[in-house]
Amino acid sequence: MKLLMICATFPFPPSRGRTQVRTFNLLKQLSYYHEITLVTQKAEDVTEEEIEALKGWVKTLMLFPRPNNPESGIVEKVKRFCQFLITGTPPNVSFLYDQSIQNWVDQAVKNNDFDAITCEHSVNEIYIRPHWKEKIKTVINSHSSVYRTCQHQLDTATSENSQRDRLYLPLLKRYEKRVYQKFSHVVVTTDDDYQQLKEFKINSQVSVLPNGVDLGIFPERSSDPGGHHLILTGGMDYVTNIDAACFFSQEIFPLLRQKYPDAILTIVGANPTESVLKLGKNPGITVTGKVPSMAEYLHKATVCVIPLRSGFGIKNKTLEAMAAGVPIVASDRGLEGMKVDGDNTPLRALRANKIEEYVKGISNLFEDKKLRQTLSKNGRNYVENNYTWESIGRKYEKIITYPL
Template identity: 55%
Template sequence: MNILMLSSTFPYPPTRGGTQVRTFNLLKYLSQRHHITLLTQRDRTVTEAEIAGLKDCVDLAVIFESPSEIDTTDGIFKKLQRFSSFLQQGTPPSVLSRYSIEMQEWIDRAVEAEKYDAIACEHSVNEIYIRPHFQKQLRTVVNIHSSVYGSCYNQLATGISENKLRDQINLPLLRRYEQNYCSKFSAIVVTTAEDKIQLQEFNPNSEITVIPNGVDLVSFPYRKSDPGGHRLIFIGAMDNLANIDAVCFFSQEVLPEIQKIYPDTTLDIVGSHPAPEVLALKKQPGITVTGRVPSMVEYLHKSTVCIVPMRTGFGIKNKTLEAMAAGVPIVGSDRGLEGLGVDGKDTPLKALRANTPADYVTAISQLFDVPQLRHELSVRSRELIETEFTWEIAGKHYEQVCCPQQ
């Protein structure tokens, strides 16, 4: 089949962030059996080598300049214009700011010429390019990496919203937006059962499929040995609001308590684009902020325990899956372990759950003190990834959604 994939986020290399990882691995799988055309945008950080690498993975890559790179006059007036449009028409400013008229014209011409059998939007922000009548001409799929309404609701509920008044105003608008745009699609894909329940409430007649994220087992091999010691690690894009909140919470409220018991405890914060709040954490004893590193798995293999202290953010976390694939024992919150069967009745323990500072101290102390427990969690975690969370498994399911007749 001929499939047109839309991604306003440049999906290569697949180490830039969760959106890029999911988009790249799904298009890589589909390209093995189908003709893939990818429409995407680049900003000034994208190199020519990265463009060449992406083009090697698809039949055709059409790359547009990011609107934010073209228009540098994005002042208060334009922001007010976009918010006014949100109120009247229902499209959020975060979607409008990425909208490319040139991309829209290219898509319109391609659909009119009947060049494609299916069109897939990688992340809900790309839904803006799908016109309601497209459904009559080809299969339309939206791969919702996480519910925007659910994320906003969760940030307000957990008290980490950057702008509480803005988000309180936006919440009912996001609900209306998510309800309206879903009607344009033949099929909807989400990453967790929670998101499916959320969206099914808005769109009871929609075809909604849960396809979790996966891991590239070659890039994240199982570790050869347990390093022992008292070395903690957090991985993820460090300009992401949920990640910033997680490491600041852990560093300020949990780590000092652990260091009272294990004075030599260290925390490596590993991920690209660390925000100022994250860089400031280097002043605390034992904390290292690396920025982007050549090999995430090398840092994971050196670590005793991986922490995933997320307090917001929906969907299965790539960081959790990658650490489990590498065989590093996990201590994570309900959000950090979302969508994963790691504990509970009749479920062999695969990770330790923690949501309060006291929970984290108890769980991490257990793992520091009991090598056998670390070994058991390590082995079971890897087995879980191998049987349920590879990109090949996810790709097969995604192919069934995009190409149901195959």
């Protein structure tokens, strides 16, 4: 088939994390059997080497300039809110919109150039016209619900701007209910997002397709290093990861240092903000920034902590740590969409949402090698059997190629 994939975020290299991981790996699996044209935008940090590498995975790469970040002044923020109120389109979607992309996609659909169109991440929905689904398969691969994320951040007091988000919340609900109706098929990453769409009474088909992991990039570690070494991973310019790093470093790690004076915490992830960099000044904490191999750092850690307090969807960082064979202590948000404990379920991770639960879970793993081995083995097996990009890519292909 001739497939058009639209992704405003340049999806290479996948080591950038977030949108890039899911988009590139699904694109990679589809490229083995279909002709792919990718429409994407080039940010300033995208290199020519990355562009050439991505071209190797697609038939045609349509590259457009990415707009500069919007101005942050109060007047501009008020304008964006008013525009959201009037148009029904969130600012993070409208600011990426490029009329030249729209013209190109319109002409391609008019010419019947493609058999199906996918929007990789919900922000790309803006280029799809509702009547197209009568003539061509249109799929939106929604990485997570923006409405649910906003609601949860308000509920847990983790919002960057609660006053703004309280205004945005009903608008986001209206937006998602409207947008998903445009598509032939909606893909979400968790059962919770699936239930949300059922509540919205979406008349499009909906499928759950989780994230995956590349087992070649994240091999299982050969030995347990022991000791008292913690690792926390993720893009450190993303609000949920920044909050998790600060929360753990300031509220939990000092308590662990009281019990284990030699305990160390390594925060690994690209583009750390100033607030994350400052954490590295605290005793026992190292902030690395971007590293050549995340797996190498995971293999050296005794325990991986995933103390997310907001954000939805299956987390790549959780899958990667499991694949690497590192025992995990994580919050409900860090474990969303995964079966890791409970009746008739092998123990695959320890769950913690309160400070004392983190201290207890980590202490148990520090002191119990057998428990570490159990989580390591069960986590790796779980990923191998359920979350490889090869198996997930085959399911995505079936969704896209199934007739209207």
